[in-house]
Amino acid sequence: MKRPRPPRTESEATLFAGTRHRMTTQRRQVISALRSARRYLTAQQLHERLRLKRPRIGLATVYRTLEALRELGLVSTSSPRLGEAAYVWCTSEHHHHAICSRCGRVDDVPCKAGRNYERILSRGLGFALQGHQLEFFGICARCS
Ligand SMILES: [Zn+2]
Ligand SMILES: [Zn+2]
Ligand SMILES: [Zn+2]
Incomplete structure (x- = not known):
């Protein structure tokens, strides 16, 4: 976004x-x-x-x-x-969230995947990508 x-x-x-x-x-x-x-x-x-x-x-x-x-x-x-x-x-740059399943902490994860997917989707499916959403779940450094 x-x-x-x-x-x-x-x-x-x-x-x-x-x-x-x-x-x-x-x-x-x-x-x-x-x-x-x-x-x-x-x-x-x-x-x-x-x-x-x-x-x-x-x-x-x-x-x-x-x-x-x-x-x-x-x-x-x-x-x-x-x-x-x-x-x-939230920060202004495109990024995703790594959410800790134990404490709920949210860390920002930078993302440059958009361009790759844009290519894959347009070549493979003729699909014009407008955006994507992604969330990561796991255990944060403090909790592990
Ligand atoms: Zn954020
Ligand atoms: Zn945690
Ligand atoms: Zn992304």
Whole structure:
């Protein structure tokens, strides 16, 4: 997926600059929590994590912030098999996720396979590739 967006090193404060979304302290805290989590979290789960330190942040704020991030392509959403939509902070380059089956940690895996498949699919099937999705499941370095 192509996502025009600022680099992930940019601070939360300027993420919404030039968009129709307004950055607030609470939204910044939501984003910061999601960024450091490195795993798929539903709005509920993220809200629970935040509540320990930031009891004033409401679930609605979490939902709205995630929605804004999704619109801006700053998060990936999980496939429907996991039930309620879950979100993970994401980089701008095309990549896939290695998901730990034990702790749920998500690591980014760079991918250059698109070109190869484009060739294979177009020669073999006359198929015009527009994109692909891939998820890796296994045990992360910390858990093994
Ligand atoms: Zn990612
Ligand atoms: Zn793990
Ligand atoms: Zn890929």
